Amino acid sequence: xxxxxxxxxxxxxxxxxxxxxxxxxxxxxxxxxxxxxxxxxxxxxxxxxxxxxxxxxxxxxxxxxxxxxxxxxxxxxxxxxxxxxxxxxxxxxxxxxxxxxxxxxxxxxxxxxxxxxxxxxxxxxxxxxxxxxxxxxxxxxxxxxxxxxxxxxxxxxxxxxxxxxxxxxxxxxxxxxxxxxxxxxxxxxxxxxxxxxxxxxxxxxxxxx
Numbered sequence: 001x002x003x004x005x006x007x008x009x010x011x012x013x014x015x016x017x018x019x020x021x022x023x024x025x026x027x028x029x030x031x032x033x034x035x036x037x038x039x040x041x042x043x044x045x046x047x048x049x050x051x052x053x054x055x056x057x058x059x060x061x062x063x064x065x066x067x068x069x070x071x072x073x074x075x076x077x078x079x080x081x082x083x084x085x086x087x088x089x090x091x092x093x094x095x096x097x098x099x100x101x102x103x104x105x106x107x108x109x110x111x112x113x114x115x116x117x118x119x120x121x122x123x124x125x126x127x128x129x130x131x132x133x134x135x136x137x138x139x140x141x142x143x144x145x146x147x148x149x150x151x152x153x154x155x156x157x158x159x160x161x162x163x164x165x166x167x168x169x170x171x172x173x174x175x176x177x178x179x180x181x182x183x184x185x186x187x188x189x190x191x192x193x194x195x196x197x198x199x200x201x202x203x204x205x206x207x208x209x
Contacts, residue, residue, distance in 0.1 A: 033070065033164075034061040035176045037206030041078040044199040048082065048139065048190075049105040055079040058204050060113055067120040074131055075110040078200065097191070102142040107198060109135040109156040109184065124165050131158040135184035137198060141191055154186035154198070164208045176208040 039056030043049065055078065062072020084101040111133010118126050135156035140149040162178025184198040 031064040032061065033064070033072075033172070033208060035059070035164075035206055035208050037176060037178070037204035039076060039078060039202060039204045041080060041200045041202040043080050043105075044201060046080075046105075046195070046198065048193050048195055049080040049103045051081050052202075053078070053080045056202075058206070062113060062115065068117050070115045070117065072113050073111065074113045074133070075108070078107045080105050080200075097143075099143040104138075104140045104142070105195075105198065106138045106140070107135055107184065107186075107200075108137070109133055109158070109182070111156060123167065124163055126163045127161070129160050129162070129178075131160070131182075132156065135186055135198070137184065137186045137188075139188050139190050139195060141193075148190060150188045150190050152186040152188040152195075154184045156182065156184045158182035160204075162204070166208075173209045174207070176204070176206050178204045180204065 035058065037058040037060075038054065039058045040052065040054045041056050042052045056076065058074065058076040060072060060074040062070040064070050082103040084103060086098065086100040109131070111131060113129060113131045115127045115129040133156045135154045137152050137154070138149055139152065140147055158180055160178045160180035162176065164174060164176050166172060166174035168174075179201070180203070181201045182199070186198050187196045188194070
C-alpha cells in the first residue's frame with residue numbers, strides 16, 4: 001500500500017530529527033508536548049476486516065493551559081485486514097463473483113484533543129484524555145490483480161488513559177504508553193458487504209517530548 005510506505009518514510013524522518021530539535025523546542029515552544037506512537041488496533045463487532053493489526057501510528061501535540069490541563073490536536077492512522085477464502089458473491093446488479101479476497105480498512109482520524117494530567121513534576125505522569133474530530137476511511141477488497149474500494153467520512157470519538165514517563169523530569173524527553181477506545185460513524189457498501197460504524201480498542205507506545 002503506497003500510502004503506508006509514504007507515511008512510514010515520514011515517520012522515520014521525523015524521529016531522526018527529534019534529538020536535533022529537542023533543544024530548539026525547549027526555547028521556542030515552552031509549555032508544549034508532542035507524542036509519536038506506534039499503535040495496535042483491535043476491531044470490535046466488525047466482520048469486514050476483523051484482525052488485530054499493528055499497522056498504525058499516532059501523532060499528537062498540545063499546549064499546557066495549566067500544569068494539569070492540555071489542549072491540542074492529533075492525527076493517526078490504522079489499517080486492519082481479513083483474508084476471505086474463495087466463495088461466490090451475489091452482487092446488487094444480479095451478477096455473481098467467485099474469488100478469494102483480501103479485505104482492508106484504512107482509517108485516518110484527525111482533530112482536537114484534551115487531557116487532564118496528574119503528578120506533573122514526577123517521573124511517571126498519568127493522564128486521561130479525549131480525542132474528537134473527523135475520520136476518513138477507505139474500505140477495500142483485493143482479488144486477483146484488482147482492488148475495489150469505497151471512501152467514507154464520519155465523526156470520530158476516542159477516550160484514552162495513559163502515562164508519560166520522563167527519566168529526568170527536568171528534561172521533557174521520555175516515553176509514552178496509552179490504552180484507547182475509538183468509535184467512528186463511517187458507513188459504506190462494497191460488493192455484497194456493508195459497514196455501519198467503526199469501533200476499535202488497542203494501545204499505543206512511543207516517545208514523548
